[in-house]
Amino acid sequence: MTRTVSGLLALFALVAGACIALGAYFTYGALVAAHRDALESRYVLAAQRVAGTAELAASFGITLPAQTTLTPLIEREAHLDASIVTLDVLDASRTVLFSTRADRVGQAATPVGEDVVRPIRNDLGREIGRAVVQYDDAAALQARASLARQIRTVAIPAALAASIGTLLMGWVLARRLQNRAVRAANPASWPVQAHDALDDIAATHARLAARLGVGDAAPAASGGAAIHGTHS
The missing domain is CATH 1.20.5 (Single alpha-helices involved in coiled-coils or other helix-helix interfaces)
Structure with a gap:
């Protein structure tokens, strides 16, 4: 076969392998995003329950610093998920009013991990505080690494198979075309x-x-x- 045909076959093989690789990359991104959303939905629910309870008490005229019943609530929510590092209730100035870690109470809020924040609002819609769930994302990172390994296990052989298959099919088609061209040039055939x-x-x-x-x-x-x- 000519050099041009060989170059085209190599190019098509690379394109086929690249398509498989890009598909695997986009699949990984979509799965990671879905996993992150599913993981954070648990923390969102915990923050929403705390914020909803605080807003209900505020509607009865109980100020946020006076809502001492929030302490057992946030402790119960934190015990439901071992990956929660801390669950805090902050006031409008971002000072910790209640926390699952006693050493954080009265201190300015500082991040200790990934967080999910839900505002606490009064009846007028003004933000009077925040419910903040901070969690350890080590489990999420491990899950992503495992997912990446699984995708590589499938994608790499698939990309190689697509490239080799493209080369073989292209070679067969090129040979058939070449044979037909030779026969067409021979009057005896x-x-x-x-x-x-x-x-x-x-x-x-x-x-x-x-x-x-x-x-x-x-x-x-x-x-x-x-x-x-x-x-x-």
């Missing part, structure tokens, strides 16, 4: 109909050539006779 058509064309061409030859001779003869008559 032509079908009977092609030979008959060529014979008809040759016969027609011969008849036309003969007619053209007769037409050229007649004017020459008449011209010669006219000249001879003039001299006499």
Whole structure:
């Protein structure tokens, strides 16, 4: 095969492998996003329950610092999920009012991990505090690493198979085209109909050539006779 065909086959093989690789990459991104959303939904629910309880108490006129019943609530919510590092209730100035970690109470809120925040609002819609769930994302990172390994296990062989398959199919097609071109250039391999058509064309061409030859001779003869008559 020619160098051009070989280059095209290599290019098509690379494109096929790249398509598989890109598909695996986008699949990984979609699965990671879905896993993150599913993971954070648990923390969102915990923060929403705490914020909803605080807003209900505030609607009865109980200020946020006076809602001491929030302490057992946040402890119960934190015990439901071992990955929760701390669950805090902050006031409007971002000072910790209640927390599952006693050493954080009265301190300015500082991040200790990934967090999910839900505002606490009064009846007028003004933010009076926040419920903040901070969690350890080590489990999420481990899950993502495991997912990446599983996708690589499938994607790499698939990409190689696609590239090799493209090369083989392209090579087979190129060989078939080359063989057909060789047969087409050899008159011995032509079908009977092609030979008959060529014979008809040759016969027609011969008849036309003969007619053209007769037409050229007649004017020459008449011209010669006219000249001879003039001299006499």
